[in-house]
Amino acid sequence: MALLQISEPGLSAAPHQHRLAVGIDLGTTNSLVATVRSGSAACLPDDDGRTLLPSVVHYGADQTVTVGHAAQKRQNQDPANTVVSVKRFMGRGLTDVADAATPYRFVDEPGMLKLSTAAGIKSPVEVSADILRALRTRAEQSLGGELVGAVITVPAYFDDAQRQATKDAARLAGLNVLRLLNEPTAAAIAYGLDNASEGTYVVYDLGGGTFDVSILELTRGVFEVRATSGDSQLGGDDFDHRLYCWILEAAGLSQLNDKDARLLLTKARQAKEALTEHASTQITAKLSDDSVIDVELTAEIFQQITDHLVQKTVTPVRRALRDARLTADDIKGVVLVGGATRMPHVRRAVAQLFGKPPLTNLDPDKVVALGAAMQANVLAGNKGDDDWLLLDVIPLSLGLETMGGLVEKVIPRNSTIPTARAQEFTTFKDGQTAMAIHVLQGERELVTDCRSLARFELRGIPAMVAGAARIRVTFQVDADGLLSVSAQEQSSGVQASIVVKPSYGLSDDEIGRMLSDSMAHAGDDLEARKLAEARVESESIVNATLAALEQDGDLLNADERQAVDTALAAAQAANAGSNANLIRTAAEALNQASGDFAARRMDRAVSRGLAGHKVSDF
Numbered sequence: 001m002a003l004l005q006i007s008e009p010g011l012s013a014a015p016h017q018h019r020l021a022v023g024i025d026l027g028t029t030n031s032l033v034a035t036v037r038s039g040s041a042a043c044l045p046d047d048d049g050r051t052l053l054p055s056v057v058h059y060g061a062d063q064t065v066t067v068g069h070a071a072q073k074r075q076n077q078d079p080a081n082t083v084v085s086v087k088r089f090m091g092r093g094l095t096d097v098a099d100a101a102t103p104y105r106f107v108d109e110p111g112m113l114k115l116s117t118a119a120g121i122k123s124p125v126e127v128s129a130d131i132l133r134a135l136r137t138r139a140e141q142s143l144g145g146e147l148v149g150a151v152i153t154v155p156a157y158f159d160d161a162q163r164q165a166t167k168d169a170a171r172l173a174g175l176n177v178l179r180l181l182n183e184p185t186a187a188a189i190a191y192g193l194d195n196a197s198e199g200t201y202v203v204y205d206l207g208g209g210t211f212d213v214s215i216l217e218l219t220r221g222v223f224e225v226r227a228t229s230g231d232s233q234l235g236g237d238d239f240d241h242r243l244y245c246w247i248l249e250a251a252g253l254s255q256l257n258d259k260d261a262r263l264l265l266t267k268a269r270q271a272k273e274a275l276t277e278h279a280s281t282q283i284t285a286k287l288s289d290d291s292v293i294d295v296e297l298t299a300e301i302f303q304q305i306t307d308h309l310v311q312k313t314v315t316p317v318r319r320a321l322r323d324a325r326l327t328a329d330d331i332k333g334v335v336l337v338g339g340a341t342r343m344p345h346v347r348r349a350v351a352q353l354f355g356k357p358p359l360t361n362l363d364p365d366k367v368v369a370l371g372a373a374m375q376a377n378v379l380a381g382n383k384g385d386d387d388w389l390l391l392d393v394i395p396l397s398l399g400l401e402t403m404g405g406l407v408e409k410v411i412p413r414n415s416t417i418p419t420a421r422a423q424e425f426t427t428f429k430d431g432q433t434a435m436a437i438h439v440l441q442g443e444r445e446l447v448t449d450c451r452s453l454a455r456f457e458l459r460g461i462p463a464m465v466a467g468a469a470r471i472r473v474t475f476q477v478d479a480d481g482l483l484s485v486s487a488q489e490q491s492s493g494v495q496a497s498i499v500v501k502p503s504y505g506l507s508d509d510e511i512g513r514m515l516s517d518s519m520a521h522a523g524d525d526l527e528a529r530k531l532a533e534a535r536v537e538s539e540s541i542v543n544a545t546l547a548a549l550e551q552d553g554d555l556l557n558a559d560e561r562q563a564v565d566t567a568l569a570a571a572q573a574a575n576a577g578s579n580a581n582l583i584r585t586a587a588e589a590l591n592q593a594s595g596d597f598a599a600r601r602m603d604r605a606v607s608r609g610l611a612g613h614k615v616s617d618f
């Protein structure tokens with residue numbers, strides 16, 4: 001999603017008319033709505049003055065829908081009908097979440113999973129729509145008018161299905177989506193980094209259940225997401241869980257029933273949050289058997305027992321830096337996002353990692369909503385002279401299958417979008433009139449190790465000798481991340497094309513696995529590539545020799561023919577094996593053996609060409 005904003009049709013505002021637009025951070029744990037008033041962005045509070053809306057929805061048997069704090073209160077009594085972290089289910093099928101421990105009754109359906117609740121069957125889109133509707137109502141009441149639209153943020157890693165599901169939820173909630181915006185990009189906007197001098201910034205986002213790190217680069221007013229990485233199973237919840245285990249140990253308990261466990265988890269979260277401000281805290285809870293837990297916890301112990309979780313964020317940070325080909329020294333500033341980055345030991349670790357204190361003057365759990373509000377303000381036409389140019393990247397390389405089952409990468413991973421790249425390919429056989437185009441995604445060298453995205457065929461290529469046709473294949477990824485591939489034969493102009501969604505259905509984990517596979521197998525892949533290349537090279541010599549023998553075999557005497565045939569058979573035999581060196585040597589020998597033959601064929605072709613002409617004609 002690029003943010004090259006020129007003008008949105010129908011949205012140019014009449015002078016002095018302020019159009020109401022909001023930014024919404026639709027978070028896994030908490031959601032917020034913000035707007036720009038009198039030039040500055042602010043989060044809108046509920047009637048009780050709270051800006052955070054817990055992303056929790058309770059469905060009652062009497063069809064009542066409760067959202068936020070009130071729903072959170074029902075969670076302990078009625079977990080099966082209280083949906084939390086619904087963002088994890090957006091655009092996902094049942095198999096994607098099969099191993100997650102949840103209290104829900106899932107309904108297996110093709111496409112996105114659904115939840116069976118007391119108020120009926122709900123899809124994650126409907127649950128998200130209920131959260132969005134609550135925020136829309138809050139905004140309209142507080143601003144006193146109807147909204148022209150909203151910018152809604154999504155994780156940089158969200159794929160097409162997840163983005164589409166988010167858009168659908170907004171539409172269902174009666175919101176006009178001005179744009180989906182990546183969360184790190186929104187945070188950068190909130191900090192005004194787009195107005196800063198040039199430099200590279202890191203956005204470190206530790207939320208309730210996910211960790212995301214992004215590297216943004218600003219050059220000559222152009223803001224670009226250079227790389228993203230993260231851990232979809234790491235967040236504040238893990239700190240709560242670790243603390244929960246510690247409390248059990250301290251209280252000498254081994255196991256609790258579900259209800260007590262949830263109560264204690266809530267206590268753990270409260271203790272964790274208290275320790276951000278205080279040196280120690282008292283944890284007290286009354287269990288269902290009337291026994292009482294009462295333990296003291298110091299910030300020091302809390303930090304010790306959770307330090308390994310903080311350290312777990314280091315690997316994705318390093319990976320993102322490596323992908324962007326940068327070191328920590330190249331980073332000009334670090335933006336902290338997500339409630340969990342309030343913890344002092346998280347801040348210390350980040351400062352240590354980058355050798356400088358992170359930016360913290362904005363509230364880490366509001367920063368995304370604030371940036372989204374600023375973007376919404378521009379898109380609604382309230383501010384005409386802005387020229388943000390913000391670019392996103394594609395997470396995995398896109399390429400084509402070439403001879404020998406190899407993948408030729410056309411657009412490397414982490415290329416900024418929108419992007420277009422073209423590469424020329426040629427035919428492999430004489431007289432070849434069609435070419436199969438197989439589009440793949442992934443980092444590995446072999447087709448079998450990458451993900452197949454689409455196939456199509458270019459037909460009607462004029463018959464030519466192998467290698468003469470020039471087929472230009474263009475890959476284009478538009479601002480919404482949609483890939484289209486087209487192929488055109490240059491001399492005849494025949495063309496074919498296809499549109500594919502490159503990231504459809506790929507989860508972070510899959511992307512992560514495909515990346516780590518490509519690193520682990522770098523050695524094997526190199527060997528496999530060598531072998532496949534040797535085979536392709538040798539096969540083309542074998543084919544050319546066979547064609548030449550058929551056409552001009554009479555130029556050879558019996559001995560010469562014998563020598564060529566022997567070399568030919570040896571090359572074919574080597575090709576059937578899998579020794580790249582042997583294949584190369586045999587192909588080279590065939591080349592040598594047919595060298596004279598080729599020269600004689602050339603002479604014949606020339607004399608045929610000269611036949612009937614006088615030298616003076618030339």
Ligand code: ADP
Nearest residue numbers: 027028029030207208236273276338339340342
């Ligand atoms: P998400 O992006 O997942 O919706 P948030 O950015 O709202 O999440 O972060 C929620 C997490 O932040 C929760 O785990 C919460 O306990 C944690 N958190 C909020 N305030 C504090 C605090 N003062 N100290 C430590 N953790 C906090």
Ligand code: MG
Nearest residue numbers: 027028207338
């Ligand atoms: Mg968040």
